[in-house]
Amino acid sequence: MTTDSQADPEPTSMRERILDVALDLFIANGYDGTSLREIAEKLGVTKAALYYHFASKEDILMALHMRLHAVGRSALAQLADGKVTVSQWRTLLDAVLEEMLSQRKIFLLHERNQAVFEKLHREDHVAEHEDIQDRFRKILSDPAVPLRDRVRMAASVGAVFGTLFMFRDAFGKEDDDRVGRFMRSSLDDILGLRVAAPTKR
Amino acid sequence: MTTDSQADPEPTSMRERILDVALDLFIANGYDGTSLREIAEKLGVTKAALYYHFASKEDILMALHMRLHAVGRSALAQLADGKVTVSQWRTLLDAVLEEMLSQRKIFLLHERNQAVFEKLHREDHVAEHEDIQDRFRKILSDPAVPLRDRVRMAASVGAVFGTLFMFRDAFGKEDDDRVGRFMRSSLDDILGLRVAAPTKR
DNA sequence: GTCTATATTTCGATAGAC
DNA sequence: GTCTATCGAAATATAGAC
Secondary structure: OOOOOOOOOOOOOHHHHHHHHHHHHHHHHHHOOOOOHHHHHOOOHHHHHHHHHHOOOOHHHHHHHHHHHHHOOOHHHHOOOOOOOOHHHHHHHHHHHHHHHHHHHHHHHHHHHHHHHHHHHHOOOOOOOOHHHHHHHHHHOOOOOOOOHHHHHHHHHHHHHHHHHOHHHOOOOHHHHHHHHHHHHHHHHHHHOOOOOOOOO | OOOOOOOOOOOOOHHHHHHHHHHHHHHOOOOOOOOOHHHHHHOOOOHHHHHHHHHHOOOOOOHHHHHHHOOOOOHHHOOOOOOOOOHHHHHHHHHHHHHHHHHHHHHHHHOHHHHHHHHHHOOOOOOOOOOOOHHHHHHHOOOOHHHHHHHHHHHHHHHHHHHHOOHHHHHOOOHHHHHHHHHHHHHHHHHHHOOOOOOOO
């Protein structure tokens, strides 16, 4: 659990090095658009070497998929069963935000290969665990929570994705801090948590 | 231009029938995860028959991609060059919203096959035209517009995607109208257009 | 653990009859 | 316009030496 940070300074094991390279290529060219030969070449080894570490190409994808399952686990665990309020949602989102940024590549991987992952999830009976998107979906489906709140919760997640993933390169990288602040501020507005302070024009 | 509605009641040409089937399969299993054999089988013909209507598999994808280019064209054309205000953005978004819903499958296709389309866009010198995402990105990159506004514009697009695509199945289909209203309301809040008379509150 | 083959499978694409 | 039959390419995966 100590070697899977986003940018391994010097990946310990060959297994981790393979995952790092595969992650980059799967993001850039897609899972199906990436061959094992490419991965091997970038590592300076041959295709066959990869099979010592992974049983199949799908196994590599699965290993990367597992990293997503860790995201938000503790934050979600603190959530008691039952109705979720917008206030709780805001807290949850804030906690998950940090993890999303530190695992940005993993989210990019999933965002850009959605169809592949859904097929994987459908065919492999493995992956009993729910990932963060499943958990979110389940919470937002709870009819006990007012529809208005659920819509705004969904919108808030979308807002995060819009600013941090879909259009992130529209903002200068040096503005990261300000972007983060502006985004959190808009989350408050979406969820109606703004404390009646007069908006400045 | 008369036959490409979202759900053709009875697709006129074989060409359209192929596109309809391919669209569904590309959404469900991904472009690379779908073989021409599958498409042909679902249509009750053979692979070879497809090649009478399309020169290649990529051509089928391209034809579907073109449908995206039509979305938001008129709305975007009305936008004068130069700085875009949040108010203009809100108007734009509202106009595009209708089209997004009527072309929902096309957006799903792109959302779920991002890596494939990027590769297509990179390799094919075709597609000189910009699609709606390119246009959005360009507007949001304009440094002449205050960063705060750009972040909120990006967040608003994300909010739309969150409610209408990412988590749409979390809401009952019978609540479509209410979801739409709640979402538009939250867009006003994100963009700070809630006219909150300055005297009150 | 990594290599050099090579096996196996699948798919996109083409040729030519009807 | 659709068929049968087949080609060629590329990718995953395996066998066995080192």
